[in-house]
Amino acid sequence: MPDSSPLQLTPKMESITQSVLAQAPLLRQLTDGLGSPLNIVLPDALDANVEAFRAVYRQHRLRGNIYFAHKANRSSALLRHLAGADAGVDVASLAELQHALGAGFGPGRIMATGPKNREFLLLAARTGSTVNADSLDELSELAALVAAGRLPRVRVMVRLAEFASRGVRLVSRRSRFGVPAARLHEALDRIEKHADQLELTGVAYHLDTIGLPEKALALEGCVAALDECRRRDVPAWSIDIGGGFGVNYLADGEQWERWTSELAQAVLGRRPPLTWNGHGYGLRNEAGTLRGALGLYPAYRPVSGPGYLDQLLTTTAPELRRPLGSLLLDSMIDLDVEPGRALLDQCGIVLARVLEVREGPDTLVRLELNSRDVSLEEHGVQMDPVVIPQNSAGFAGPAEVYLLGNLCLESDLITRRKVVLPVRPRPGDLLAFVNTAGYFMDFSATGALRQPVGRKVALFRAGDRWSWCLDEQYWPVPERAEAA
Amino acid sequence: MRFDDMTEAIGNTPLVRIDPAVHGLRNIDLYAKMELLNPFGSLKDRAAWQMARPLLAGAAERGDTVVELSSGNTAKALAMIAGLHGLRFKSVTNRMKVPEIKDLLLLLGAEIEELPGQAECLDPSDTEDPLARMHRTLTSNGSGYVHTDQYFNERNVEAHLHGTGPEIIKDLDGRAPDYFIACVGTAGSSTGVARALRQHAPDVRVIGLVAAKSDFIPGIRTIDEVHEVGLFEPGVYDTVETITADDAIDGLLTLVRRCGTPAGPTGGGAFHGAVRHLRAIDGGLTERRTAVFIVCDRVESYLSYVRERRPGLFGRPAKRHDVRTLTEAEVADAPTVEIDEALRWPGLVVDLRSPYAFQALHIDGSINIVDELFAELLHGGLPFSRRQPVLLVCPVGEKSARYAALLTRMGHPSVRSLAGGIIAWRDAGARLVRD
The missing domain is CATH 3.40.50.1100 (Rossmann fold)
Structure with missing residues (x-):
């Protein structure tokens, strides 16, 4: 029997998120004063996430650094808060490096990754940050800068890629980054050649996949690379495994399964569409058979973040047949990670004002923000926003609606999915897009059409109430002790 | 017959x-x-043979490879049939989830290719799934593949x-x-x-x-x-x-x-x-x-x-001398030595780490018995004389403490665990070698 109840995708909300959403008057005041959209970051939520990763380290008896992947959010408040936690920062641009230094990270806690220009390399070298080299030429360029500036030796890691598998051939997506693992010896030769400028501390990989077998292969490949260092008497002791640990966005796995099943039915024409213009999110109907692949983030991921790291460390190394965590420990290797999204779980909310509710065959809700301000659709993450009504008179609901953005563009839908709101929104209400700190808040926001980019505020506990400040004003300064 | x-x-x-x-x-x-009584072991023998038969003519001369999207019985049957006709077989799969089948296919000489997992940072402009891309490669002319296409091939029906x-x-x-x-x-x-x-x-x-x-x-x-x-x-x-x-x-x-x-x-x-x-x-x-x-x-x-899914069905009797039977108190009382004493250790040094890590670097003169193997040895009794002093080494001194406690319980008078393990040894600047 077809179930016709609304296809909700209820977001997973920890108590800190729920507690903020309960502050309706404060949230209204903030959007009235600072405009819509409004980005809220919750620095306090970081501590539990760092601790959860640390717990996995302890469980596997491993040492190493947790580098926050800065690119996931531009916030100063989040960075300054992390500077006071047991974490480092992974910076991928000159400005991110400057930002990290300004937030209080010492160079020993900074890892410079990604594509780099000479200025970025110079500042990393001058401050003594670790440079995670993307190519062989980057090593030479860095060495030349160090030599020219008569700088002390710079710590480097080499990012490896294209790990070979034996027996079963594991296919991985082609990556633009890294040195092929087979050319490790060339990297080691170069570092040896520039021994006065470069000090190898370890090797790295970062794979853009949620597949464990590929990562297990890469991690084992890195262990082999450090073994090669042992053989050449190079004292490198770290492996940086990058990020990609993921977040679980949804409260209820059954909702996700039901929605994805129904989407397939809709694409096959066996039920009314669930999406704008019958968009299939990568699925298509070819003569009654479903083709393509669902191009969406697996929004319900019970094993994600620290749990995913634990699973990787528990996975048996494909060749050496020992759990990867034990293998690292046996070989005295420190483990570095670069989580972005996973460290920002529950750390932010994007608020938008409802401008218009248009009735018709479909209910259209027009918002004062656009799909770049909260880039859920771009990243393929599906979850329903939460309504914060202006007043409590006469609720009706639930309501199935399409969310329209504020750009004069046909394509500016916040999501092409028909979302389900527990109450019917009215002009003046706020919609809260929860758990959006990681990649969905300011990653893609632009000033197109001179529409404003959202202001960012930090919300934090002051005693038993919530207080706020502009993001750039936030410093985790302890309260002054009472005078003796 | x-x-x-x-x-x-x-x-x-x-x-x-x-x-x-x-x-x-x-x-x-x-x-x-x-259907389990079919020669290659399953119902799929029928479809595999029916689909492959018309494609075999000339395939061996051309040196073609039979290819199918399968992680199970169809792959097994096709690998057997391909072998019978002097052809190679390649199985492409999203994830081979049953290890026995994977090993069996490798034994049969099949090549297995696993497709990549979903991207963590989604690229929405990439609407082509790896599967569709693979299909295109297989169907292009002169690809050298014989594709049986079990999910769409009417001969399967x-x-x-x-x-x-x-x-x-x-x-x-x-x-x-x-x-x-x-x-x-x-x-x-x-x-x-x-x-x-x-x-x-x-x-x-x-x-x-x-x-x-x-x-x-x-x-x-x-x-x-x-x-x-x-x-x-x-x-x-x-x-x-x-x-x-x-x-x-x-x-x-x-x-x-x-x-x-x-x-x-x-x-x-x-x-x-x-x-x-x-x-x-x-x-x-x-x-x-x-x-x-x-x-x-x-x-x-x-x-x-x-x-x-049902570990209980495979329950085995408990083994003697099992580290899991140690109490916390026994582990806490495990005899340990610090680095300076370990540097002058007169007896045997047993390194419990993996052979791979041992070969990379170890304490000079030590021998390597990986912990899994050591556990098996102890089920049988003491593996060395009571008069032989033994120093156990592991990464951080935790596993070695457990085994030192167990050996003590088994009556060995002079077994010790290296406090802090080989990591502490390295951090103290003590010598590690590679043979």
Whole structure:
């Protein structure tokens, strides 16, 4: 029997998120004063996430650094808060490096990754940050800068890629980054050649996949690379495994399964569409058979973040047949990670004002923000926003609606999915897009059409109430002790 | 029976009545079509042979490779058939989830290619899934591949339309059964058999079984995945019902323990789904009916699958001298030595780390017995003389403390654990060597 109840995708909300959403008057005041959209970051939520990763380290008896992947959010408040936690920062641009230094990270806690220009390399070298080299030429360029500036030796890691598998051939997506693992010896030769400028501390990989077998292969490949260092008497002791640990966005796995099943039915024409213009999110109907692949983030991921790291460390190394965590420990290797999204779980909310509710065959809700301000659709993450009504008179609901953005563009839908709101929104209400700190808040926001980019505020506990400040004003300064 | 090659042994499998005392149905005779008796081990032998046969002419001369999207029985059958005809076989798969099958395929000389997992940072402009890309490579001319395309190849259905289906009718003395219950994988067997039975008696009820969405039963598709199968036509089935991995294992246990049938999880699922469906009808019947389900393959390849889900079935007696029996107090009292004393250790140094890590760097003069092996040795008793002092070394001094405690309990007077392990040793600047 077809179930016709609304296809909700209820977001997973920890108590800190729920507690903020309960502050309706404060949230209204903030959007009235600072405009819509409004980005809220919750620095306090970081501590539990760092601790959860640390717990996995302890469980596997491993040492190493947790580098926050800065690119996931531009916030100063989040960075300054992390500077006071047991974490480092992974910076991928000159400005991110400057930002990290300004937030209080010492160079020993900074890892410079990604594509780099000479200025970025110079500042990393001058401050003594670790440079995670993307190519062989980057090593030479860095060495030349160090030599020219008569700088002390710079710590480097080499990012490896294209790990070979034996027996079963594991296919991985082609990556633009890294040195092929087979050319490790060339990297080691170069570092040896520039021994006065470069000090190898370890090797790295970062794979853009949620597949464990590929990562297990890469991690084992890195262990082999450090073994090669042992053989050449190079004292490198770290492996940086990058990020990609993921977040679980949804409260209820059954909702996700039901929605994805129904989407397939809709694409096959066996039920009314669930999406704008019958968009299939990568699925298509070819003569009654479903083709393509669902191009969406697996929004319900019970094993994600620290749990995913634990699973990787528990996975048996494909060749050496020992759990990867034990293998690292046996070989005295420190483990570095670069989580972005996973460290920002529950750390932010994007608020938008409802401008218009248009009735018709479909209910259209027009918002004062656009799909770049909260880039859920771009990243393929599906979850329903939460309504914060202006007043409590006469609720009706639930309501199935399409969310329209504020750009004069046909394509500016916040999501092409028909979302389900527990109450019917009215002009003046706020919609809260929860758990959006990681990649969905300011990653893609632009000033197109001179529409404003959202202001960012930090919300934090002051005693038993919530207080706020502009993001750039936030410093985790302890309260002054009472005078003796 | 004398055959020229093993493919001639495909088909003509027996139809065996299940003892009513086992299934408890009073008005329905339940039969199992024993496809596990095919020469390569499963129902898929029929389709594999039927699909591959017309493609073989000239393939060996061209040096073609047979390729199929399969992580199970079809791959196994095709690998055997390819080998018979001097061809190579390559299996492309999303994830090979049953380790025994993977190893078996490698043993058969197959090449296995696993497709990448989903991207963590999604690129929405990349609408091409790896599968579609692979299909394009295979179908381009002169690719050197013979692609059997089991999910879309009508010959998969025909193998059962002309083979499995008519055999059932023949064995039921020319009558079609009233009910036919089948798990849906490629939909080839269920569609083919259903078509044959209905040509004979249009009112045969066909029950399709699929896996619950978040579940995994090897060889059965989930309710979503069946729509990706070209051969799947919803109209074939009077009803499509869901079974869980738990149901499948329950059914498997009944078949292996009570019916003399070493069936795998698909057969178990079909049996469980059949009995569940028929039980609801049985009480209201006034005349005898017959029902048929398919036992697709054999249990041996799924031991790890069952072990993972029902570890209790594999319970073994507890072993002597097991570190897991140590109390926290015993571990806390384990005798340890600090680095400075360890530097002057007079006896044996046993490194419990993996051979790989040991070979990279170790304490000079030490010997390596990896912890798993050491645990096995201790089950048998003390592996060295009581007069031989022994220093145990592990990464951080935790495992070595446990083994030192156990050896102490076993009566060894001079066993010690290196406090802080080899990491502390390294951090103290003590010498490590590589032989």
